[in-house]
Amino acid sequence: NKNKNTEYIEKSHEKEEYRGKKAAIAAALHRDAIDDGGNDENEVDDVPEEGLLLPPYSRSQLKRWQKAPFVKPQGELPGEMGKAVNIPIEQEKLMLDKFQENQFNLLASDMISINRSLTDVRFEKCKDKAYPNLLPTTSVVIVFHNEAWTTLIRTIWSTINRSPRPLLKEIILVDDASEKEHLGKKLEDYIKTLPVPTHLFRTENRSGLIRARLLGAKHVKGDVITFLDAHCECTEGWLEPLLARIVEDRSTVVCPIIDVISDTTFEYIQASDMTWGGFNWKLNFRWYRVPEREMQRRGGDRTAPLRTPTMAGGLFAIDRDYFYKIGSYDQGMDIWGGENLEMSFRVWMCGGTLEIAPCSHVGHVFRKTTPYSFPGGTGRVVNHNNARLAEVWLDDWKHFYYNINPGALNVPVGDVSERRALREKLKCKSFRWYLENIYPESQMPLDYYYLGEIRNAETSNCLDTLGGKAGQPLGMGYCHGMGGNQVFAYTKRKQVMSDDNCLDAAHPRGPIKLIRCHGMRGNQEWTYDSKTRTIKHTNTGMCLDKPEASDVWKPVLRPCDHSRGQQWLMQVDFKW
Ligand code: LR7
Ligand code: MN
Numbered sequence: 207n208k209n210k211n212t213e214y215i216e217k218s219h220e221k222e223e224y225r226g227k228k229a230a231i232a233a234a235l236h237r238d239a240i241d242d243g244g245n246d247e248n249e250v251d252d253v254p255e256e257g258l259l260l261p262p263y264s265r266s267q268l269k270r271w272q273k274a275p276f277v278k279p280q281g282e283l284p285g286e287m288g289k290a291v292n293i294p295i296e297q298e299k300l301m302l303d304k305f306q307e308n309q310f311n312l313l314a315s316d317m318i319s320i321n322r323s324l325t326d327v328r329f330e331k332c333k334d335k336a337y338p339n340l341l342p343t344t345s346v347v348i349v350f351h352n353e354a355w356t357t358l359i360r361t362i363w364s365t366i367n368r369s370p371r372p373l374l375k376e377i378i379l380v381d382d383a384s385e386k387e388h389l390g391k392k393l394e395d396y397i398k399t400l401p402v403p404t405h406l407f408r409t410e411n412r413s414g415l416i417r418a419r420l421l422g423a424k425h426v427k428g429d430v431i432t433f434l435d436a437h438c439e440c441t442e443g444w445l446e447p448l449l450a451r452i453v454e455d456r457s458t459v460v461c462p463i464i465d466v467i468s469d470t471t472f473e474y475i476q477a478s479d480m481t482w483g484g485f486n487w488k489l490n491f492r493w494y495r496v497p498e499r500e501m502q503r504r505g506g507d508r509t510a511p512l513r514t515p516t517m518a519g520g521l522f523a524i525d526r527d528y529f530y531k532i533g534s535y536d537q538g539m540d541i542w543g544g545e546n547l548e549m550s551f552r553v554w555m556c557g558g559t560l561e562i563a564p565c566s567h568v569g570h571v572f573r574k575t576t577p578y579s580f581p582g583g584t585g586r587v588v589n590h591n592n593a594r595l596a597e598v599w600l601d602d603w604k605h606f607y608y609n610i611n612p613g614a615l616n617v618p619v620g621d622v623s624e625r626r627a628l629r630e631k632l633k634c635k636s637f638r639w640y641l642e643n644i645y646p647e648s649q650m651p652l653d654y655y656y657l658g659e660i661r662n663a664e665t666s667n668c669l670d671t672l673g674g675k676a677g678q679p680l681g682m683g684y685c686h687g688m689g690g691n692q693v694f695a696y697t698k699r700k701q702v703m704s705d706d707n708c709l710d711a712a713h714p715r716g717p718i719k720l721i722r723c724h725g726m727r728g729n730q731e732w733t734y735d736s737k738t739r740t741i742k743h744t745n746t747g748m749c750l751d752k753p754e755a756s757d758v759w760k761p762v763l764r765p766c767d768h769s770r771g772q773q774w775l776m777q778v779d780f781k782w
Contacts, residue, residue, distance in 0.1 A: 288474025332565035342429035519546025544591030
């Protein structure tokens with residue numbers, strides 16, 4: 207990958223300020239990127255540092271920086287080594303009161319050192335991975351609205367303490383119109399004391415995390431932009447794996463493994479390296495198990511970068527120029543939501559790569575509800591953002607979104623012409639291409655015959671998930687024609703699916719359940735005959751029938767007899 211490395215530098219070189227440094231960089235490049243044989247201090251000395259875009263810090267030097275935190279953790283405070291904090295019973299009321307503020311245990315957070323120690327959660331193999339000698343610098347951009355003091359400051363300190371200093375160009379904070387006193391002058395004064403240049407920008411009005419990040423990105427001086435949420439903790443060696451992928455290929459967008467900081471105890475809990483990002487019909491980001499084919503592509507190496515269909519959105523590194531080239535963010539998105547899938551689809555469809563670097567771990571406080579207001583209403587805002595991404599990137603598959611979430615049809619999407627023009631300009635591929643090549647396991651099926659309600663010919667009632675989760679029985683209801691729980695797809699793989707669940711029957715006498723689609727036929731294979739209108743379950747040879755009198759809202763399986771109760775109306779288009 208030395209060639210790619212050179213290319214990175216050549217491209218960066220087009221900029222005025224780096225002219226004339228070519229020879230020095232070339233010299234640096236000829237060093238063995240892997241050799242870590244003892245004293246290599248001199249390697250750095252013969253290359254002029256000043257003005258170098260990519261300082262030739264050697265691997266052992268980076269290691270030393272990594273090992274010497276600027277501030278040592280304070281030994282005796284609770285939560286050290288990422289342990290859970292237990293609140294004494296007499297403080298429980300205070301704890302619950304404080305929980306309301308940020309929807310996490312602020313009392314616990316306030317008890318933990320802003321420099322708390324964490325265990326090294328990486329695979330052994332990650333610890334002595336060789337990274338290129340030359341890594342780009344990064345600016346870390348953190349946006350926040352009404353964030354608590356200790357979580358924000360701990361995010362900053364964990365970044366400072368666990369990033370090789372030469373690679374950390376600066377920290378850029380963007381205050382998105384917070385109303386908390388501690389985020390005013392107190393914060394301004396505090397950041398002046400930090401050992402890494404830290405800049406604070408404020409949005410004039412509440413602009414939401416997407417436009418706040420755009421404001422932060424505008425000021426970035428590093429080669430790479432690394433975004434973090436304002437309640438994170440970076441772990442040992444988190445940064446190098448991210449930057450190393452970008453130096454190999456500037457169009458790679460890289461995420462760490464996002465570990466869990468408990469919202470109730472602030473315990474640091476390691477997340478699985480066997481999950482990747484997906485999404486459901488409602489366009490919610492969700493974690494799913496990494497399929498075998500991706501494990502094979504990585505040669506079974508769990509430390510190798512994982513190609514993920516989507517990202518969670520809060521924590522990732524991207525080459526600064528590439529960020530703009532690929533269209534930064536959609537300015538028309540408000541407050542929260544949608545931008546993560548929008549960027550994921552855009553990166554893949556327009557020629558980039560989206561990865562998780564399993565050797566990079568960053569903790570994030572996951573909470574159950576958002577603590578802040580959504581001007582305009584949560585539903586409206588999220589529907590607006592998701593509709594924008596559906597209109598620009600999903601092609602025909604946008605109907606899955608609108609069908610399961612018809613409320614989105616009533617929310618104005620605004621003008622998306624610029625985003626569509628961007629897709630044209632970048633000559634991006636189709637959503638079909640994305641599903642075929644990047645995400646064949648997607649919950650939005652690649653090939654399907656039908657999407658809509660499934661009505662019984664005798665009772666005129668419709669199949670209905672009743673909003674049940676995976677494992678719940680399939681229900682029925684009066685047909686309301688509004689989509690949502692009454693929308694099903696009949697797919698080329700012979701599944702009857704609703705969002706990420708499939709009709710599943712394990713026994714000839716039912717029950718018929720909604721089970722997470724596995725795509726392996728088995729108990730989830732059904733054959734629809736558009737002439738007889740029967741839905742026949744392959745494994746049991748039984749037909750889907752109207753409910754029995756004893757339970758009028760539960761469809762059942764019965765021996766096929768072509769009765770009207772076994773006829774189901776679907777406008778199936780067998781186009782494949
Ligand atoms: O109006 C706002 N202005 C802001 O500056 C609303 C939020 N924010 C800030 C907020 O203070 C925080 O620092 O934006 C950041 C993200 O907001 P969170 O922490 O409330 O969001 P989240 O962690 O619930 O949401 C995830 O999805 C979001 C979709 O818009 C963003 O992409 C978040 O960055 C993202 N977080 C992660 O990816 C961390 C892992 C979560 C998962 C899965
Ligand atoms: Mn968050």
